[in-house]
Amino acid sequence: MVDLPDKAERFIDWYLAAVEAAELTDKRYEVKGMNIWTPYGMQSRRALDALLVREVERIGSRAIEFPTLIPQPQFEKEKEHVKGFDDQVYWVTKGGASALDIPLVLRPTSETAMYPVFALWVRSHRDLPLNVYQIVSVFRYETKTTRPFLRVREIHFFEEHTCQADEARATARVEEDLAAFERMAAALALPFAASRRPDWDKFPGAHYSIALDIPVGQGRTLQIGTVHHYRENFSRPYGIQYEDPAGTLRYVHQTTFGLSERLLGAVVAVHGDRRGVVFPSILAPVQVVLVPIAAPGGGAAPVEAARGLADRLRDRGLRVHVDDSDERPGAKYYRWESRGVPLRLEIGPREASAGTVTAVNRLGERTVLGPGELDRAVADALSAFDRTLTARAESAFRSAFSVATKLEELSGSTTVRVVPWCGQEACGHRIEAAIEGGVLGTPERPLPVDPGAPGPCIACGERSGARWVLAGRPL
Amino acid sequence: MVDLPDKAERFIDWYLAAVEAAELTDKRYEVKGMNIWTPYGMQSRRALDALLVREVERIGSRAIEFPTLIPQPQFEKEKEHVKGFDDQVYWVTKGGASALDIPLVLRPTSETAMYPVFALWVRSHRDLPLNVYQIVSVFRYETKTTRPFLRVREIHFFEEHTCQADEARATARVEEDLAAFERMAAALALPFAASRRPDWDKFPGAHYSIALDIPVGQGRTLQIGTVHHYRENFSRPYGIQYEDPAGTLRYVHQTTFGLSERLLGAVVAVHGDRRGVVFPSILAPVQVVLVPIAAPGGGAAPVEAARGLADRLRDRGLRVHVDDSDERPGAKYYRWESRGVPLRLEIGPREASAGTVTAVNRLGERTVLGPGELDRAVADALSAFDRTLTARAESAFRSAFSVATKLEELSGSTTVRVVPWCGQEACGHRIEAAIEGGVLGTPERPLPVDPGAPGPCIACGERSGARWVLAGRPL
Numbered sequence: 028m029v030d031l032p033d034k035a036e037r038f039i040d041w042y043l044a045a046v047e048a049a050e051l052t053d054k055r056y057e058v059k060g061m062n063i064w065t066p067y068g069m070q071s072r073r074a075l076d077a078l079l080v081r082e083v084e085r086i087g088s089r090a091i092e093f094p095t096l097i098p099q100p101q102f103e104k105e106k107e108h109v110k111g112f113d114d115q116v117y118w119v120t121k122g123g124a125s126a127l128d129i130p131l132v133l134r135p136t137s138e139t140a141m142y143p144v145f146a147l148w149v150r151s152h153r154d155l156p157l158n159v160y161q162i163v164s165v166f167r168y169e170t171k172t173t174r175p176f177l178r179v180r181e182i183h184f185f186e187e188h189t190c191q192a193d194e195a196r197a198t199a200r201v202e203e204d205l206a207a208f209e210r211m212a213a214a215l216a217l218p219f220a221a222s223r224r225p226d227w228d229k230f231p232g233a234h235y236s237i238a239l240d241i242p243v244g245q246g247r248t249l250q251i252g253t254v255h256h257y258r259e260n261f262s263r264p265y266g267i268q269y270e271d272p273a274g275t276l277r278y279v280h281q282t283t284f285g286l287s288e289r290l291l292g293a294v295v296a297v298h299g300d301r302r303g304v305v306f307p308s309i310l311a312p313v314q315v316v317l318v319p320i321a322a323p324g325g326g327a328a329p330v331e332a333a334r335g336l337a338d339r340l341r342d343r344g345l346r347v348h349v350d351d352s353d354e355r356p357g358a359k360y361y362r363w364e365s366r367g368v369p370l371r372l373e374i375g376p377r378e379a380s381a382g383t384v385t386a387v388n389r390l391g392e393r394t395v396l397g398p399g400e401l402d403r404a405v406a407d408a409l410s411a412f413d414r415t416l417t418a419r420a421e422s423a424f425r426s427a428f429s430v431a432t433k434l435e436e437l438s439g440s441t442t443v444r445v446v447p448w449c450g451q452e453a454c455g456h457r458i459e460a461a462i463e464g465g466v467l468g469t470p471e472r473p474l475p476v477d478p479g480a481p482g483p484c485i486a487c488g489e490r491s492g493a494r495w496v497l498a499g500r501p502l
Numbered sequence: 503m504v505d506l507p508d509k510a511e512r513f514i515d516w517y518l519a520a521v522e523a524a525e526l527t528d529k530r531y532e533v534k535g536m537n538i539w540t541p542y543g544m545q546s547r548r549a550l551d552a553l554l555v556r557e558v559e560r561i562g563s564r565a566i567e568f569p570t571l572i573p574q575p576q577f578e579k580e581k582e583h584v585k586g587f588d589d590q591v592y593w594v595t596k597g598g599a600s601a602l603d604i605p606l607v608l609r610p611t612s613e614t615a616m617y618p619v620f621a622l623w624v625r626s627h628r629d630l631p632l633n634v635y636q637i638v639s640v641f642r643y644e645t646k647t648t649r650p651f652l653r654v655r656e657i658h659f660f661e662e663h664t665c666q667a668d669e670a671r672a673t674a675r676v677e678e679d680l681a682a683f684e685r686m687a688a689a690l691a692l693p694f695a696a697s698r699r700p701d702w703d704k705f706p707g708a709h710y711s712i713a714l715d716i717p718v719g720q721g722r723t724l725q726i727g728t729v730h731h732y733r734e735n736f737s738r739p740y741g742i743q744y745e746d747p748a749g750t751l752r753y754v755h756q757t758t759f760g761l762s763e764r765l766l767g768a769v770v771a772v773h774g775d776r777r778g779v780v781f782p783s784i785l786a787p788v789q790v791v792l793v794p795i796a797a798p799g800g801g802a803a804p805v806e807a808a809r810g811l812a813d814r815l816r817d818r819g820l821r822v823h824v825d826d827s828d829e830r831p832g833a834k835y836y837r838w839e840s841r842g843v844p845l846r847l848e849i850g851p852r853e854a855s856a857g858t859v860t861a862v863n864r865l866g867e868r869t870v871l872g873p874g875e876l877d878r879a880v881a882d883a884l885s886a887f888d889r890t891l892t893a894r895a896e897s898a899f900r901s902a903f904s905v906a907t908k909l910e911e912l913s914g915s916t917t918v919r920v921v922p923w924c925g926q927e928a929c930g931h932r933i934e935a936a937i938e939g940g941v942l943g944t945p946e947r948p949l950p951v952d953p954g955a956p957g958p959c960i961a962c963g964e965r966s967g968a969r970w971v972l973a974g975r976p977l
Contacts, residue, residue, distance in 0.1 A: 055622055056615075057576055058606065061569035063619060066634065069565045090544045094536035094656050095570075095639055096592075101532055114598040117571075119608065121593035122643035131533065133594065140531075144538060147530055159541065164570055164639075168597035181569050 030301045035244060038296075043174070045295055048365040049304040052175045060173030060180035067366065068291075070312030070346075072183060075291055076162055078214055078309060079185050082207045083284075088158040088187055093140045095164070096131040102139045104264045111231025112136075115167045133166040136285070138232070141188055142265035149190055149279060151270050156196065160187035160284075176292030177249070177502060183288040190267060190279035197256055197280035201237065204254045204284040205471065208239060215290070216307045216417040217241055217297055218424035218475075219251070220443070222468035222497050225455050234258035237471055240499070242427035243296040246440045248467065248499040251289045257281040297420055304367030305389045307416055308409050313348045315340055315405060316363045317384075320356050320375040328379040336372070336384070339402040345409070364389065369412045372396075372405065388412040390419070425475040428497075434485055437461040443499040445476060449484035450492050457486040464500030505776045510719060513771075518649070520770055523840040524779040527650045535648030535655035542841065543766075545787030545821075547658060550766055551637055553689055553784060554660050557682045558759075563633040563662050568615045570639070571606040577614045579739045586706025587611075590642045608641040611760070613707070616663055617740035624665055624754060626745050631671065635662035635759075651767030652724070652977060658763040665742060665754035672731055672755035676712065679729045679759040680946065683714060690765070691782045691892040692716055692772055693899035693950075694726070695918070697943035697972050700930050709733035712946055715974070717902035718771040721915045723942065723974040726764045732756040772895055779842030780864045782891055783884050788823045790815055790880060791838045792859075795831050795850040803854040811847070811859070814877040820884070839864065844887045847871075847880065863887040865894070900950040903972075907957055912937040918974040920951060924959035925967050932961040939975030 031048065032040040046052060051068035064072060080090070096119060103109045117133040120126060134140055149157055165184040173179055187204065191197040205221055212219050220240045229236035230253060239252040262268070262278040271277050291310075298305035308314050317337055319329035333349050340347045348368075350359050356373070363371060373385040382398035386408050392415070396404040431437055431444040440462055448454060448466065455466045474495075481493045506523065507515040521527060526543035539547060555565070571594060578584045592608040595601060609615055624632055640659040648654055662679065666672040680696055687694050695715045704711035705728060714727040737743070737753040746752050766785075773780035783789050792812055794804035808824050815822045823843075825834050831848070838846060847859040857873035861883050867890070871879040906912055906919040915937055923929060923941065930941045949970075956968045 053619065053622075055619060056569055057573045057618065058569060058571055061571060063569070064567035066564035066566055069567060072567075073565065089541035090548065091541055092539035092544060092547075094531055094533060094538070095641075096533055096536060096656070098532045116598065117594050117606075118596035119592050120595045123589040123591065123645075131592075143532065144528065144530060147528075166570075170598075181571070 031303060034299070034301065038244060038247065039174070041299075042177075042292075042296060045299045045303045045365075046175050049295075049367055051291070051295075051304070054175060058180070060169055060178070062175055062179060064183075067312050071291060071306065071310050072288065074310045074312070076185075078211055079162070079286060082211050083160055083185075083187060086158070086203045086207050087156075088160045088189075090161065091159045092161045092163060093134075093137050093144075095134055097134055097140045099130045099132065101143055102132045104139060105232050105261055108138060108232035108261075115169065117166050117168055134163075135165055135167050136184075137161070137163075137165075137186055137188070138261055138283070142261050142267060145188075145190055145279075146266045146268070149267055149269050152192060152272055155190060155192050155269060155279065156200070157190040157279075158187070158200075159189070160185065174292075176288045176295070179288070185286040187284040189282045190262070191282065192269070192271070192277070192279065194258060194280050197258070197282050200282045201254050201256055204282070205237065208252065208254075208284075208286075213417075214307070214309050215294055216413065216420045217290075217293055218421050220248075220467065220474070220497060221471040223471055224468040225452070225466050225496075227452060227455070228465065228468070230255050232257060232260050234260060238468065240467055240497070240501075241293045241297060242424060242443050242499070243293070243502060244427070246442050246444070246462070246464070246500050247502050248443060249289065249293050249296060249502050251293045252284070252286040255283045255285075257283070297423070298416060299367075302361075303365030305416070306367035306369060308369045308413050311367060311369050312346065313363070313366070313368045314346045314409060315348075315370045315372060316359075316368045317347065317349045317372045317374060318356055318359050319349070319351055319379075320373060322376045326376070328376055329374045332379040332382075333372070333374050336374075336401055336405070340405055343402055343406055345406065370405070370409050388415070390415055428474060428476045430476060430478045432482055432485055434458070434461045437498065438463070440500075443467070443497055445474060445478050445495050446485045446498050447481040447483060447493045448496045449487055449489040450494065451484075451487070451489075454484055454486035458496075458498050462498045462500065464498060467497040467499055467501075469494060469496050506778060509774065509776065513719060513722065514649070516774075517652075517767075517771060520774045520778045520840075521650050524770075524842055526766070526770075526779070529650060533655070535644055535653070537650055537654060539658075542787050546766060546781065546785050547763065549785045549787070551660075553686055554637070554761060557686050558635055558660075558662060561633070561678045561682050562631075563635045563664075565636065566634045567636045567638060568609075568612050568619075570609055572609055572615045574605045574607065576618055577607045579614060580707050580736055583613060583707035583736075590644065592641050592643055609638075610640055610642050611659075612636070612638075612640075612661055612663070613736055613758070617736050617742060620663075620665055620754075621741045621743070624742055624744050627667060627747055630665060630667050630744060630754065631675070632665040632754075633662070633675075634664070635660065649767075651763045651770070654763070660761040662759040664757045665737070666757065667744070667746070667752070667754065669733060669755050672733070672757050675757045676729050676731055679757070680712065683727065683729075683759075683761075687714075688892075689782070689784050690769055691888065691895045692765075692768055693896050695723075695942070695949070695972060696946040698946055699943040700927070700941050700971075702927060702930070703940065703943070705730050707732060707735050709735060713942065715942055715972070715976075716768045716772060717899060717918050717974070718768070718977065719902070721917050721919070721937070721939070721975050722977050723918060724764065724768050724771060724977045726768045727759070727761040730758045730760075732758070772898070773891060774842075777836075778840035780891070781842035781844060783844045783888050786842060786844050787821065788838070788841070788843045789821045789884060790823075790845045790847060791834075791843045792822065792824045792847045792849060793831055793834050794824070794826055794854075795848060797851045801851070803851055804849045807854040807857075808847070808849050811849075811876055811880070815880055818877055818881055820881065845880065845884050863890070865890055903949060903951045905951060905953045907960055909933070909936045909960055912973065918942070918972055920949060920953050920970050921960045921973050922956040922958060922968045923971045924962055924964040925969065926959075926962070926964075929959055929961035933971075933973050937973045937975065939973060942972035942974055942976075944969060944971055
């Protein structure tokens with residue numbers, strides 16, 4: 028029962044310790060960067076997937092699933108795309124004892140798996156829009172240091188792919204996806220920045236890429252998702268055409284929307300504290316833990332009260348655990364705190380006879396609930412916890428950005444910087460060198476700081492065309 | 503709008519046509535035997551997974567997920583097991599441009615992925631039983647002809663793995679899994695035979711294997727799952743030991759329970775008819791389709807009535823579709839029949855004004871529902887459909903078995919045969935040659951035919967040790 032490493036000072040050490048203490052994953056699998064989803068981690072992943080499914084189906088996407096393996100010729104059709112992934116794909120070259128005629132790639136993402144088939148699915152304007160998604164494993168042969176959820180070689184991945192009739196409709200779809208992500212992020216209490224990446228950092232094959240970044244302290248950011256506009260960059264090589272109402276053949280405009288298990292890493296990184304993980308209730312494998320506390324030589328009243336209340340909470344659809352093991356209460360508190368349970372209910376003999384519980388939420392707020400309508404009071408306390416968590420995250424988000432107008436201000440920055448940039452790539456690289464990180468791009472949503480009108484480019488001093496961009500240090 | 507091929511005469515042609523007409527899968531992916539889950543197929547798969555999860559969690563299994571790739575040395579630790587899979591695994595040999603130091607196998611099943619880690623998870627008797635499952639893709643380099651859902655190279659797979667304290671507890675777990683499968687099969691209206699496979703046909707590394715077979719007509723059977731008892735066959739090579747309460751180190755006894763997308767193939771094969779797929783309601787992507795029928799030049803009353811009723815049915819948790827497209831009603835009926843929708847509601851102007859609907863279920867039974875409490879009447883009609891489907895399947899199941907006591911009766915058999923066998927492998931192979939199929943094994947559940955006491959072995963005439971076994975022609 029020792030505190031974790033200091034989160035601000037030793038972020039990565041803290042992160043690894045928090046994930047470990049919560050038993051969200053087991054890293055002892057024999058292949059580096061391929062981790063095991065433990066029962067507890069798997070429950071949070073399932074809750075996360077359910078949230079993604081709910082929000083993406085709300086905007087009309089339908090679940091599909093394409094094969095894991097992609098034949099080499101199909102994979103290599105879009106030149107820029109394959110160039111972007113060439114170094115980081117796994118190759119299947121043998122089946123049984125014999126070499127395969129055509130090597131197969133373990134998908135790093137599914138554009139090249141899906142698009143030849145989209146060419147068969149899309150024939151007429153009546154087939155549009157085509158909005159589909161899958162939640163699958165993708166594979167990247169990472170050479171950088173791997174970290175649970177943040178950088179792994181087998182990635183639990185959400186990918187939406189859409190075909191639209193024209194560029195404007197594809198742009199509108201990008202907006203719909205961003206709005207869906209806003210709802211997901213709100214449910215997870217995760218404020219984020221959406222930035223149009225500079226050209227040198229967009230997705231291989233994209234017309235433009237909007238990345239979703241979450242500040243995780245000290246000027247660091249975590250890219251947890253992207254929405255891409257492909258224009259006709261894939262539909263031309265893969266031949267995805269439709270007949271418009273006038274009988275003309277046109278190429279579709281495509282978009283994608285990608286998220287991954289990094290979102291779980293972001294939840295750990297943003298909400299966690301010195302005692303470990305803090306789950307927003309939507310993601311918590313256990314939302315309420317009940318700890319009955321028997322008096323020395325006392326009766327079974329606390330256990331019975333806990334079990335009765337647990338049943339009523341389950342009837343309300345809550346995920347509940349009664350910890351009636353014979354450990355000391357302190358050890359139990361510690362374990363469930365490090366596992367991020369939003370709400371703990373302590374029930375001693377006094378509470379049991381009064382029909383009350385002492386509720387302590389994961390942010391340390393303590394209240395007495397009841398008597399009467401306890402299950403409703405617990406549900407309310409859980410909602411109140413989520414609101415507090417959101418307020419805390421929003422406050423941290425506001426403090427995570429600050430304006431800089433001189434290059435020398437960027438070095439060692441402990442915030443994400445909002446800087447004026449002329450748009451030239453050379454200046455962009457000077458900004459990146461100064462902050463020892465990256466130009467995240469042009470904000471697509473209002474920022475928590477209002478920088479006013481942009482001054483001259485922070486790098487070259489040129490006034491014309493200057494716009495505000497975000498610069499930070501991607502994890 | 504033509505009928506499908508004759509199911510009894512040309513079963514495989516019928517099967518392929520039925521799957522195609524229902525648009526459950528798209529076979530046009532560039533890798534043979536790796537198919538695409540379409541939106542409609544994906545919905546039925548999701549419903550199937552939800553059923554498996556519900557029943558297996560009821561018996562205390564928890565979801566986990568292990569990596570897709572298994573390092574060669576780990577894969578090759580249990581000799582018999584690797585021998586069984588050697589010819590049918592895909593090998594990953596390259597990452598980026600360079601050869602991997604250690605080749606990786608795409609899991610054909612996960613024993614060898616999981617068990618080295620189970621050795622870390624299981625330390626004490628308090629860690630037992632360990633009951634976990636995953637639902638993932640597994641890969642087999644099939645050389646036989648591939649068929650959607652029945653024989654594919656990327657398989658949607660359910661696998662439960664358990665560690666028990668001793669052999670008796672492992673045997674008891676096998677029984678719990680069989681009981682869980684009975685509940686799943688009942689929900690799917692799929693009667694099945696559970697047979698202890700002969701030794702030459704058990705799973706590589708198993709102590710014994712109980713296979714779940716479904717008769718699909720003409721003496722053919724479809725193996726849709728297995729439950730295996732491994733004794734210590736894996737725990738010894740992988741070192742899975744625990745300290746018992748007396749402080750002695752013991753090897754665990756292990757079991758597995760496997761099911762796959764074949765279960766969906768079995769639903770098609772068993773319930774389908776000349777018009778296509780028939781879904782039991784639990785699996786149907788659309789459970790109720792409402793077809794409003796406007797009178798020529800008539801008003802919107804049927805459409806409005808259909809939409810209002812659809813909303814009420816959705817509130818009851820039903821999966822509902824209103825087909826208000828401008829096709830002819832006949833074309834709509836045909837499409838939804840071939841897609842297996844259990845219940846169609848026809849609403850014309852007369853029905854709309856009377857507050858009734860004409861309900862036609864997928865087995866052709868027609869009734870008028872209402873007026874009043876229409877949503878409840880629809881739900882009842884759906885339950886009645888499931889009962890009829892079950893009764894029909896049970897009747898077919900009973901007719902699918904017959905006793906044979908002479909080898910010459912086996913040739914060209916159109917039923918699964920119940921035959922007396924002495925237990926010698928040579929006699930088993932003579933039975934298999936005679937029926938041009940396989941000895942399925944000793945029934946683990948009462949058969950629909952009661953053969954009385956077994957007579958002499960059908961192959962050698964030996965009386966002693968003779969028992970009834972099933973023999974059929976596995977698809």
